[in-house]
Amino acid sequence: MLKKALLMLTVLFLSILVACSGNDEESSGNNNENSNETENEENGEEEAANDADPAEVRIMSHFFSPTPPEQDGEIEQLIEEGTNTDLSIEWVSANNYEEKFNVMLASGDLPDLMLVPDPFSPVFRQAAQQGAFWDVSPYIDDYPNIKEGIADIAWELTSMDGANYGIPRPRPSEGETFFSLRKDWLDNLGMEIPETSDELYEVMRAFTHDDPDQNGEDDTIGYAGYVNPTDMGNMGVFEGIFTGATGQWKDVDGELIHTSLLPETRDAIEFLSNAYQDGLIPEDFASLQNSQAQEMFKSGEAGMISEKAGAFQEVYDTLKSINPDFEFTSLYPLPEVNGYNPAGPGFASVNVISKSVPEEKMKSILQMINDWMEDDVFQLHRHGIEGVHHTVEDGEVVINTEKAQEDAIGDFNQIVYVSDPYASSVKETFPEEAKELYKEIQDAREETSVPDVSLGLYSETAQTYLPELEKSLQDLKTKIILGSETIEAWDSLVEELEQDLDMQAMTDEMNEAYQAR
Amino acid sequence: MEKAKELDELALKGEKSKSKIKKFFSQIAKDKYLYLLALPGLIYFLLFKYVPMWGITIAFKDFSPFLGYVESPWVGWQHFQRLFGNQDFFMLLRNTLAISFLNLIFFFPLPIILSLLLNEVRNQFYKRTVQSIVYLPHFLSWVIIASLTFMLLSKSEGVVNQLFVFFGFEKFDFLTNSDIFWFLLTGQSVWKEAGWGTIIFLAAIAGVNTELYEAARIDGANRFRQIWHVTLPAIRNVIIILLILRLGDVMEVGFEQVFLMYNGAVSEVAEVFDTYVYRVGIQQGQFSYSTAVGLFKSFVGLILVVIANKMSKKFGEEGIY
Numbered sequence: 001m002l003k004k005a006l007l008m009l010t011v012l013f014l015s016i017l018v019a020c021s022g023n024d025e026e027s028s029g030n031n032n033e034n035s036n037e038t039e040n041e042e043n044g045e046e047e048a049a050n051d052a053d054p055a056e057v058r059i060m061s062h063f064f065s066p067t068p069p070e071q072d073g074e075i076e077q078l079i080e081e082g083t084n085t086d087l088s089i090e091w092v093s094a095n096n097y098e099e100k101f102n103v104m105l106a107s108g109d110l111p112d113l114m115l116v117p118d119p120f121s122p123v124f125r126q127a128a129q130q131g132a133f134w135d136v137s138p139y140i141d142d143y144p145n146i147k148e149g150i151a152d153i154a155w156e157l158t159s160m161d162g163a164n165y166g167i168p169r170p171r172p173s174e175g176e177t178f179f180s181l182r183k184d185w186l187d188n189l190g191m192e193i194p195e196t197s198d199e200l201y202e203v204m205r206a207f208t209h210d211d212p213d214q215n216g217e218d219d220t221i222g223y224a225g226y227v228n229p230t231d232m233g234n235m236g237v238f239e240g241i242f243t244g245a246t247g248q249w250k251d252v253d254g255e256l257i258h259t260s261l262l263p264e265t266r267d268a269i270e271f272l273s274n275a276y277q278d279g280l281i282p283e284d285f286a287s288l289q290n291s292q293a294q295e296m297f298k299s300g301e302a303g304m305i306s307e308k309a310g311a312f313q314e315v316y317d318t319l320k321s322i323n324p325d326f327e328f329t330s331l332y333p334l335p336e337v338n339g340y341n342p343a344g345p346g347f348a349s350v351n352v353i354s355k356s357v358p359e360e361k362m363k364s365i366l367q368m369i370n371d372w373m374e375d376d377v378f379q380l381h382r383h384g385i386e387g388v389h390h391t392v393e394d395g396e397v398v399i400n401t402e403k404a405q406e407d408a409i410g411d412f413n414q415i416v417y418v419s420d421p422y423a424s425s426v427k428e429t430f431p432e433e434a435k436e437l438y439k440e441i442q443d444a445r446e447e448t449s450v451p452d453v454s455l456g457l458y459s460e461t462a463q464t465y466l467p468e469l470e471k472s473l474q475d476l477k478t479k480i481i482l483g484s485e486t487i488e489a490w491d492s493l494v495e496e497l498e499q500d501l502d503m504q505a506m507t508d509e510m511n512e513a514y515q516a517r
Numbered sequence: 518m519e520k521a522k523e524l525d526e527l528a529l530k531g532e533k534s535k536s537k538i539k540k541f542f543s544q545i546a547k548d549k550y551l552y553l554l555a556l557p558g559l560i561y562f563l564l565f566k567y568v569p570m571w572g573i574t575i576a577f578k579d580f581s582p583f584l585g586y587v588e589s590p591w592v593g594w595q596h597f598q599r600l601f602g603n604q605d606f607f608m609l610l611r612n613t614l615a616i617s618f619l620n621l622i623f624f625f626p627l628p629i630i631l632s633l634l635l636n637e638v639r640n641q642f643y644k645r646t647v648q649s650i651v652y653l654p655h656f657l658s659w660v661i662i663a664s665l666t667f668m669l670l671s672k673s674e675g676v677v678n679q680l681f682v683f684f685g686f687e688k689f690d691f692l693t694n695s696d697i698f699w700f701l702l703t704g705q706s707v708w709k710e711a712g713w714g715t716i717i718f719l720a721a722i723a724g725v726n727t728e729l730y731e732a733a734r735i736d737g738a739n740r741f742r743q744i745w746h747v748t749l750p751a752i753r754n755v756i757i758i759l760l761i762l763r764l765g766d767v768m769e770v771g772f773e774q775v776f777l778m779y780n781g782a783v784s785e786v787a788e789v790f791d792t793y794v795y796r797v798g799i800q801q802g803q804f805s806y807s808t809a810v811g812l813f814k815s816f817v818g819l820i821l822v823v824i825a826n827k828m829s830k831k832f833g834e835e836g837i838y
Contacts, residue, residue, distance in 0.1 A: 102802045106582045123582075123802030130583040229781045283672035286693040286782045467801050468605075471784070478781035482693055 054086045055364040058111040060104070061089065061351075061415050062097040065408035074388070075380050075409055082377035083368045091411065105132075110354040113365055115414065119158045119166050119350045120456065122463040128165040133352040134362050135163035143366050145373035149418055154347035157456035166350025167369065169417055173346040174449060175333075175424030175442045176246075178237060180312075181304040183332035185212035185220075197241055197271060197338055204280040207303035222280035224302035225272075226288035227478055230471045234293060235272060235285070237306045237342070240450075242268040246342040247452030249510060256454060256510050258503065260473050261494055269490060272481045286478050309333040309425040309438045313401065328434040333425070335444040343449035344424075351415070372416040381412040382428055401429045457517070459509035465502040576809040589805075596809035605793070612699075613789045613814075616775070617767040619703045625763060627707055628714030629756060633744055635715060636722050648719070651712030662709055663777035666701075667692065693782035702774060717759065721752040757834045765822035768814045790814045 068091030069075065080087055090111065092100050098117050104110060105127055116124050127133070137159070140146050146167065154168035179200070186193070186203065189212055194200040204222030206212065212220055227233040240246060242264040249256045259265050275281050282288060282296065296302040298318040307315075312331045319326045335341065351369075353362050371377060383390045383397050389409060390399045404410070425438040459466075476493055479485040497503050545552055571586070576596060578589040600606055631651065638644040654662075669676050670691035678688045691701060729747045738746060772791035779787045790810060798807025826838065 099799045102799055105802070106580075106804055108582055108585065121802065126581055127583050130581060132583040227781055229779060229784055283688075284674075284692065287667065287671070287780045464803075467797075474781050475784050478693075482690075482782055484695075484782065 054080065054084050055361060055368065056086045056088070057113060057365055057368060059087060059089045059113045059415060060092065060111040061115040061411075062094040062117070063091045063408065063411040063414060064094050065405065065411055067408060069408045069411050073407065074385060075407065075412065078380055078385070079372065079377055079412065082374070082380075083371040085364075085368050089415070110356060112354055112357050112361070113415075114352055114354065115169075116166055116350050116352050119168075120458070125160065125458075128160060128163075128352075132355055133165040134355055134357070135165055136167060136353065136362075136366065137162075137164040139363065139366055140164075140167075143370040145370045145418075146366065149373050151346045151419075154345065157345060158347070158350055166352045168347035168350050169414075170419035171344060171346065171348040171417070172419055172421050172424045173344045173451070174421065174446050175308060175310065175438075176342040176344045176449070177234075177306050177308050178341050178445075179304060179334040179337065180307045180309065181332055181334065182207075182212070182300075182330060184327070184330040185303045186332075188212050188214055193332075193334065194337065197238075200241070200337055201271065201275065201280075204275060204304065205278060208278070208280045212303055213300065219301065221282060221296065221302045222275070223304045224293040224296035225281040225285050225305075226290060226293040227286055227474065227481075230467070230474050232474065232477065233285075233290065234306045235281075238272055239265055239268040240342055241337040241340050242271070244338070244340045244450060245453075246450050247454050249452075249454035249457075251453050251514075256457075256507065256514050258497075258507060260469075261497060266487065266490055266494070269477055269480050270487055273483065273487070276481050277483065286482060307333075309441070310423060310427050312434075313427055313429055317401075328431050329437050331434075333438065333441050335441050336448045339448050341445045341449050343446075343451040345451060345455050346419075369416055373418050378416070378418050381409050384409045397428070399429050404429075453514070454510060457510050457513040459506050459513065461502055461506040461509055465506055469497075469503070573808065573812055575805050576812045578805055580805040580808075582804075592805075596806045597813065599806060600810055600813060605788070608785060609788060609790050609793055612786055613768055613770055615786075616699055616702055616770045616789065619699050620706055620770075621763060621767075623703050624706050624711065625760065627711045629718055629752075631711060632715040632718035632722060633748060635719060636748070637740065637744075648712070648715065652716065653712070654709045655713035657709065659709075659771075659773040659777055662705060663774075666705060666778070670701075692778075693780055695783045695786045698778070698783045698786045702770075702778065705774060705778075706771075717755065718752060721755040722748055725751040754834055757829050761822065761825040761829055764825040765818050767821055768818045 063069075069089075071089070076087060076089065079085075097115070101114075101117060102123055104114070105123060110132070118124065137155075140155075150168050150170045154170065155164055158164065158166050158168050181203070185207060189206050189210055191203060191206060192199075194203045207220055207222040209218070211218065223235075225233070225235045227235055232239060239259065243250055243259050243262050244264070245251075245259055245262075248259055250259055250262060252262075272281065276283075276285070282293070282302075285293075293302075293305065294307075294315075297305040297307070298315050300319055300322055309331070312328070315331060316326070316328050319331075353365055357365070383399060384404050384407065386392060388400075389404045389407065390397050392398070422439055422442060425442040426435045430438070473493075476485060476489060480487055480490055575586065575589065577591060577593060578586075579592045579595075580586070580589045635644055635648055638647070668674070670678070672678055672688055672690060672692070675691070677691070681688055691697065725748060729751070730743055733743050733747050768790060770789050770791065772795065775787055775789055776792050776795065779792060791814075794807045794811050794814075797803050797810070829835070
């Protein structure tokens with residue numbers, strides 16, 4: 001009897017499965033038919049599209065503000081009006097967007113327009129190669145704002161086998177995350193802006209031990225640093241100033257070398273290990289979170305952090321509430337250290353259109369992005385609505401910072417953005433003198449800024465090897481800085497890596513791709 | 518001749534099984550309403566518990582989301598070979614087992630001792646109050662407990678380290694110290710769950726026949742003797758059943774807790790199967806491989822339950838099935 005029952009169970013199983021998979025095939029078949037049909041009718045419908053009903057678009061993106069914009073809020077409605085769409089936006093916290101994205105991809109239920117945080121991740125590449133997303137490259141010429149608003153280099157770097165599965169999100173390439181410090185503390189101590197790593201160390205030491213806030217208490221720390229389990233967190237910049245490379249690869253005489261093999265990385269680790277011993281970085285850096293480190297800087301406990309100048313508004317507001325005399329320009333982004341500062345690639349992440357969307361709708365999504373980039377729509381994320389988020393006084397826009405932050409109007413930048421070269425350093429809400437200073441510093445940075453040379457290079461071996469490598473490197477770095485391992489352990493790891501076959505294969509593949517570029 | 522005999526036998530067998538089927542269906546027909554009543558439950562389990570298990574097949578496939586469960590190519594034992602050939606495998610196994618057995622040794626007996634102690638308290642009000650206080654932490658989430666731990670034990674701001682400094686001792690590194698990480702976890706588990714664990718044991722103790730205590734008293738047994746000779750033997754079967762259930766969970770060490778306490782300095786003692794599956798599967802998107810890892814973990818858990826159950830039956834106790 002038991003056997004019979006089992007048999008019946010199996011039969012039931014199979015029939016359910018067959019039913020499910022059968023449905024799948026049918027529905028995908030339907031999709032194909034649909035897209036064929038629309039292709040045929042396309043010419044006739046094109047003219048009618050302009051005054052058609054608003055297109056329904058499902059969007060998924062991430063947000064950085066404490067709470068995302070309200071569903072169907074005022075701004076969203078105005079954007080819908082301006083782009084002739086009916087949006088339903090799913091906001092996901094940037095803290096775990098990547099995980100959510102992977103799970104969404106595995107489930108197969110994709111929104112129409114979706115943010116891909118890392119267009120070089122194996123998960124995304126695989127899905128794109130199997131045809132999960134539209135290749136938009138044949139279409140973009142029809143949309144002038146998309147074509148001109150996004151740099152050619154961004155399209156080039158994110159292309160895969162000649163196709164552009166993602167629409168890059170334009171971002172300024174200058175003004176990347178780098179050291180920022182308390183200029184008022186520096187002045188209190190009578191010190192100069194540090195230009196070399198030794199001077200930087202001296203500043204960190206003085207910020208920790210010489211009472212830079214002059215309150216007579218030993219309650220400050222040099223640098224609000226933390227590390228993640230698999231990367232250097234906000235202390236990666238220390239490696240950058242030693243190696244002079246942004247990212248994990250450095251071009252040494254035309255050959256790419258993984259930065260872990262460079263002797264300069266060893267110097268950076270020793271620098272940080274000394275800093276830890278002298279108490280210049282938090283004792284708990286290995287178990288701190290990003291938000292906790294930022295809190296240390298915001299509350300006036302730490303004198304230095306790495307941050308974009310564009311993110312200073314919140315820091316300033318908090319410090320101002322503690323000390324009413326605090327000036328905005330006391331937050332000072334360093335132009336360079338050891339003649340180095342990082343440059344961005346001109347884009348950050350990409351948006352993709354799911355292949356389950358028929359061609360006609362794909363076009364209307366592109367049209368939406370194009371319209372959205374128009375000034376009258378895009379201004380909504382910068383200034384909000386007149387009378388609500390800003391007022392116009394003598395022809396000048398005055399933004400109500402509090403209301404704008406409360407409604408998180410800036411989060412819409414995550415979906416569509418029009419790049420302004422100074423956007424990473426300067427925000428609309430900053431006082432005039434801060435705007436000038438930060439623009440000046442950004443201009444100075446441009447002369448020494450170094451981009452990531454490896455971006456967009458593909459290595460098969462790296463897909464499985466690199467995550468493991470990163471983790472084991474980071475484990476050891478953390479331990480050496482904490483003092484539970486000696487720097488000699490690093491030397492022997494580097495020796496091992498030089499002989500490692502996977503490391504050699506990865507380096508060869510990266511160089512091959514690099515030469516082919 | 519031989520053939521005919523065989524055929525006869527076959528026919529006989531067929532008839533037998535036919536009559537069996539008949540019997541089966543007539544039984545069902547007799548109690549059809551009862552079976553009908555059970556049907557929704559059965560369908561629920563089939564649909565939501567067993568059908569999704571089909572997804573396990575991706576452990577033997579090279580799963581790609583876009584191709585789907587059915588279309589992805591089969592790869593046999595490839596993912597398991599990768600797991601067993603990986604040097605991380607032994608680290609994962611060691612950490613998982615170490616954390617589990619520390620829990621078994623230090624955490625499992627505590628609720629028993631605690632409930633024996635509570636049982637001896639005569640003032641009901643005091644007993645109830647203590648009982649409530651010790652099981653309240655169960656309702657706090659691990660996130661809260663992790664941040665409490667951080668506030669208490671962190672090196673820069675932790676209360677404990679501040680006290681150490683105040684009394685002139687050196688600061689001690691609790692959170693990024695791989696030597697004590699396992700004990701830190703065990704301590705957290707005890708703090709959170711020991712009180713909750715007493716509920717079952719207290720209920721079992723309440724069911725002990727009071728005449729046995731009277732008899733023991735007449736025989737001159739003191740309090741300790743009564744506990745040893747009456748209470749403990751009476752709740753032995755409960756202890757054993759809970760032990761079996763715990764053994765089945767040896768491979769589960771609580772993802773949230775480990776994940777929240779995880780940091781780079783302790784990763785080699787903190788990485789367990791659950792965090793590994795999360796890191797490789799969800800964060801890096803290697804769905805097939807991580808499913809294989811999860812499947813291996815569940816398989817070992819199943820074997821442990823079966824063994825523990827067999828053992829308990831051998832020692833003359835009731836098992837869980």
